[in-house]
Amino acid sequence: MRNNKLLRAIYTLAVYLWAAPISLLGLALGILSLPGGCKLSVNEGVLECAGGRILSGLLSALGRNMQIQAITLGHVVLARNHETMHALRFHERIHVKQYERWGLLFLPLYFGSSMLALMVGKDPYFDNHFEKAAFEGAAKHADSQINS
Ligand SMILES: [Zn+2]
Incomplete structure (x- = not known):
């Protein structure tokens, strides 16, 4: 039992x-967004940064052709506002798990997957x-929440 706790901590x-x-x-972007009204909170081991005009501007600059509502960078999730954070929390938690699996490799793998989708005429976001x-x-x- 004690070994399990130790292994879990490691x-x-x-x-x-x-x-x-x-x-x-992600933390740097969250801190940069604080003067614009971004609020930080920790939820289930993930730092969530939501709201404010600076963060909204950053997400717009990152998105260019698409409206990014939220983005996960490791154990940090940045969202335009609190409603978006709430609505996309579980989706973004899956990206956190993906970072936990792939670490630094996640970003090139993510963009590689988008490039592959583009090369075969698919959507670089939805077919990623x-x-x-x-x-x-x-x-x-969501289904499990409805059925429980
Ligand atoms: Zn996503």
């Missing part, structure tokens, strides 16, 4: 460290492997 530390380079980028997994996982989660 695993948790390892996945936070593995995703840390990207989480630090990681987005499809997040949408499917969030839909299953």
